[in-house]
Amino acid sequence: MLNNQMRTEVNIEVDELYREFFQTIHQFRKLNMASMMPDVSQSEFVIMNVIRDKSSEGKVVISELACRCKLHSSAVSRTLHGLEERGYVERHIDKDDRRNICVELTEEGKRTVEECRQIMQDFGRTVLNHMNVRDMERLITYMNRLYSVAEKEIETRKWKGRKGKEHE
Numbered sequence: 001m002l003n004n005q006m007r008t009e010v011n012i013e014v015d016e017l018y019r020e021f022f023q024t025i026h027q028f029r030k031l032n033m034a035s036m037m038p039d040v041s042q043s044e045f046v047i048m049n050v051i052r053d054k055s056s057e058g059k060v061v062i063s064e065l066a067c068r069c070k071l072h073s074s075a076v077s078r079t080l081h082g083l084e085e086r087g088y089v090e091r092h093i094d095k096d097d098r099r100n101i102c103v104e105l106t107e108e109g110k111r112t113v114e115e116c117r118q119i120m121q122d123f124g125r126t127v128l129n130h131m132n133v134r135d136m137e138r139l140i141t142y143m144n145r146l147y148s149v150a151e152k153e154i155e156t157r158k159w160k161g162r163k164g165k166e167h168e
Contacts, residue, residue, distance in 0.1 A: 029063055051103055
C-alpha cells in the first residue's frame, strides 16, 4: 500500500514537472523575435542565415537548406518565394546538376541578414547579461541532453506508417 502511494506521488510530481517544462518552452515560442527585425519573419531570418553561412562553402540547394533548417522543402520554397519577391535571394539551376535549384543572397539580402544578426547578437548579449554564465552553461548542457533523450524516445514510439521524413 505504501509503495503504491509513493509511486503515485512520484508520478504526480513527474506529471507536474512535465507540464511546467513544456509550458516554459512554449513561452519561448510565443516571443515575437521578428518584431525586432527589419522586414523579415523569424523563419525568413533562419533561412537567410543558413544561406549566408553555407554560401561561403559554395552553392546552397533547397533540399540541403530544408535539412539544415529542419523544415520541409515545400515550406522552404514558399519562404524563398517571398524573399525572392522582395529582392533578398535569387534562385538558379545548378550548373553541375540541373535537377537542383541553388539559392544565394542578393546584396540587399546580405545587408539585411547582417543587420538582423547584429540585432539578435545584441539582444542575446543583453538578455544573457542578466544571467549567471555557469547557470547558462549548465542549462545548455541539460537542454541538449534532454533533447537527445527525447529524440531517441520519439524514434522508439514513432508511428511506423507515417510518411515524410525529408527534413531529418
